[in-house]
Amino acid sequence: MERPMLCEDCGERQAEVHLTSIEADEMTTIHLCAGCASRRGLSSDAPQAEADEKPPLVDFLAQLGAPGYRTPEAVSTEPCPFCGISAADFRRTGRVGCSQCYVHFEPQLRGLLRRIHGSSQHAGKLYLSDATDISDRFGQISSMRRRMKRAIETEDFETAAELRDRIHELEVQG
Amino acid sequence: MSQAGAPVADHGLGWIRGGEEAEIVLSSRIRVARNLQGFPFPGRAGLEERADVAERIRAAVDRAESLESGFVWDIDSLDPVDREILVERHLISRDLIAGRKGPSSAALALARENSTGIMVNEEDHLRLQALVGGLELDLAWRQVDRLDEEIGALLPLAYHHQFGFLTACPTNVGTGLRASVLVHLPGLVLTKEISKVLEGISQVGLNYRGLYGEGSEVVGNFFQISNQTTLGKTEEDLIEHLGRVTGKVIEYERSARSVLLTEAPAVLEDKVWRAYGILRTARSIALEEMMNLLSGVRLGVSLKLLKTPRVETLNEILVRGQVAHLERAAGGILDEQDADVCRATFVRDKLAIDERDAGRGPADGSSDATAVDGPPSGG
Numbered sequence: 001m002e003r004p005m006l007c008e009d010c011g012e013r014q015a016e017v018h019l020t021s022i023e024a025d026e027m028t029t030i031h032l033c034a035g036c037a038s039r040r041g042l043s044s045d046a047p048q049a050e051a052d053e054k055p056p057l058v059d060f061l062a063q064l065g066a067p068g069y070r071t072p073e074a075v076s077t078e079p080c081p082f083c084g085i086s087a088a089d090f091r092r093t094g095r096v097g098c099s100q101c102y103v104h105f106e107p108q109l110r111g112l113l114r115r116i117h118g119s120s121q122h123a124g125k126l127y128l129s130d131a132t133d134i135s136d137r138f139g140q141i142s143s144m145r146r147r148m149k150r151a152i153e154t155e156d157f158e159t160a161a162e163l164r165d166r167i168h169e170l171e172v173q174g
Numbered sequence: 175m176s177q178a179g180a181p182v183a184d185h186g187l188g189w190i191r192g193g194e195e196a197e198i199v200l201s202s203r204i205r206v207a208r209n210l211q212g213f214p215f216p217g218r219a220g221l222e223e224r225a226d227v228a229e230r231i232r233a234a235v236d237r238a239e240s241l242e243s244g245f246v247w248d249i250d251s252l253d254p255v256d257r258e259i260l261v262e263r264h265l266i267s268r269d270l271i272a273g274r275k276g277p278s279s280a281a282l283a284l285a286r287e288n289s290t291g292i293m294v295n296e297e298d299h300l301r302l303q304a305l306v307g308g309l310e311l312d313l314a315w316r317q318v319d320r321l322d323e324e325i326g327a328l329l330p331l332a333y334h335h336q337f338g339f340l341t342a343c344p345t346n347v348g349t350g351l352r353a354s355v356l357v358h359l360p361g362l363v364l365t366k367e368i369s370k371v372l373e374g375i376s377q378v379g380l381n382y383r384g385l386y387g388e389g390s391e392v393v394g395n396f397f398q399i400s401n402q403t404t405l406g407k408t409e410e411d412l413i414e415h416l417g418r419v420t421g422k423v424i425e426y427e428r429s430a431r432s433v434l435l436t437e438a439p440a441v442l443e444d445k446v447w448r449a450y451g452i453l454r455t456a457r458s459i460a461l462e463e464m465m466n467l468l469s470g471v472r473l474g475v476s477l478k479l480l481k482t483p484r485v486e487t488l489n490e491i492l493v494r495g496q497v498a499h500l501e502r503a504a505g506g507i508l509d510e511q512d513a514d515v516c517r518a519t520f521v522r523d524k525l526a527i528d529e530r531d532a533g534r535g536p537a538d539g540s541s542d543a544t545a546v547d548g549p550p551s552g553g
Contacts, residue, residue: 098218102347116403124349124408
C-alpha cells in the first residue's frame with residue numbers, strides 16, 4: 001500500500017503536505033509538495049494558513065484558533081476540559097477526543113455536522129438507559145412504536161411484546 | 175460465557191453460503207459505532223483507560239445473549255497470521271491491528287452461529303457489526319439492532335439528545351450506522367456504463383469503493399456501496415435507501431448482461447471460458463489476477479455459460495485465496511512466489527471438487543468439457 005505519493009499540482013515532487021477537508025458531503029484529501037502547498041497558501045510549518053476556497057472543516061478550525069472570534073453562543077477556543085483536545089489536534093486527526101467535546105464545541109460542531117450530514121438533529125434510535133434523561137418521552141414512544149411495527153412485520157413477536165409493554169409503562173408515567 | 179483465545183478456525187464465514195441475489199450481491203454488512211460514557215475515545219485514551227474500557231466491554235459481552243457461547247480474541251496476544259486472517263474475512267479493520275506502540279487493548283468478539291460481533295477499541299470503543307450473505311440488509315440490521323439493545327442495557331453509552339450516538343469522527347455521529355453491500359458488476363464495466371451508475375450512486379448520497387475498502391482500487395469488478403451520512407435520518411431510512419438503490423443497480427447490471435449476451439455472445443463466452451481455463455490450470459497466480467478471473471467465472475456461472483463452480487465456491491476462493499489464509503493452510507509464512515503457487519494449487523483443487531461433485535466437466539452443453547486433470551483435449 002505504501003508508495004511514494006506525488007504532488008497533485010505539479011505531479012513531479014513528492015507530496016509532503018496532506019490536507020483533509022470536508023466539503024459538502026465529501027471528505028477529500030489533497031496531497032501537495034512543499035512548493036505547491038505554499039503557492040496555494042498552505043504550508044506544513046504554518047497550519048493556520050488557508051486554501052483559496054476555505055473548506056468547512058478548515059473554516060471551523062480557523063474559528064477555533066482565531067483570537068477574538070466570538071459568536072453570540074460563545075465559541076470556545078479553549079481545549080476540551082475533559083480530554084484536553086485542541087483545535088490543532090482535531091485538525092491533524094479529523095477526530096474529536098471524547099463525548100464532552102460535543103458539548104464543549106457544540107456551536108461550531110452543529111454547523112459542521114449540518115454541512116457533512118445535511119442535518120444536525122439525530123432522528124434515529126433513542127438511547128434508553130437509566131443514565132439518560134427521559135424528558136423526551138414523546139420521542140421515545142414514537143421511536144418504540146416504529147420499532148414495534150418493524151418487529152411485527154418481521155414476525156419478531158417477542159420483541160414486539162416487550163416494546164408494547166415499555167410503551168405502556170411510559171404512557172402510564174406521562 | 176465466551177471463549178477467549180479460541181482458534182480462529184472457520185468463524186465468520188457464514189456469508190459465503192449466499193442469500194438473496196447472491197450471484198450479484200456477495201454480502202451485506204452493517205455496523206454501528208458506539209462509545210462508553212465517561213471515557214475518552216480510544217485515539218485519545220491512555221493504555222490504562224483503553225484496558226479499562228476493554229474489560230468493561232468484555233464483561234458485557236459475556237452477558238449479551240447474541241454473543242452467548244461466542245468467541246473473544248484479544249488482538250494483542252493473537253498470532254500475526256490469525257490477525258491477518260480476521261482482516262481478510264472483513265471481521266476487523268486493518269486500522270485495528272495497525273502498528274500501535276505497546277498494547278492496544280483491541281479485541282474482537284464474535285457470535286458462535288453467525289458473523290455478528292463487536293470490534294473493541296478501534297476508532298470508537300465499540301463497533302457492533304453483522305456480515306451476512308447476499309442482499310440481506312434487513313437481516314444484518316436485525317442482528318446489529320438486537321446486539322445494540324443488549325449492549326446498551328449493560329453499558330452506559332455516550333449519547334447526546336441532539337447529536338445522537340457520539341463518535342470519534344463527526345462523519346459517524348447520530349446513528350453511527352454504516353450499511354454496505356458488496357456487489358459484482360462486470361456487465362456494467364464491460365458495457366462501459368459503470369461510471370454513469372457510480373456517478374448516480376454518489377448523487378443520491380451513497381458512497382462506493384473497491385473491494386478492499388477505503389482508497390482501494392477496484393479489483394475484479396467488485397464494488398462496495400454504502401451510506402454516506404449518519405445523522406438526521408432513521409436507521410431504517412438509511413438502510414431502506416441503500417437497499418432500494420442496490421436493487422436499481424442490480425437491474426442495470428442485469429440489462430447490461432443481456433445486452434452483452436445479445437450483442438457479443440462469442441466474445442463474452444470466450445472471456446468466461448478463458449477465465450475458467452486459467453484458474454483451472456494455472457500453476458502460479460497472483461491475488462489480483464485471481465480476483466479478476468474469478469469475476470469472469472462468476473459472470474459465466476450467473477449467465478449459465480458455466481455449470482460449475484457453485485457461487486459458494488467462488489466466494490470461498492475469494493476469502494481463502496488470500497495470503498494469510500494460504501499461510502495458515504501451508505502452516506508457515508510464504509513469500510510472494512510461494513504464495514502464488516499455493517494459491518494456484520488451492521484454486522485448481524477447489525474447482526476440480528465442484529466439477530467432480532457435478533459429475534462432469536463444466537460444460538455448457540454445447541461443447542465438450544476439458545479433461546479434468548489431463549492436457550486440454552483440443553478443438
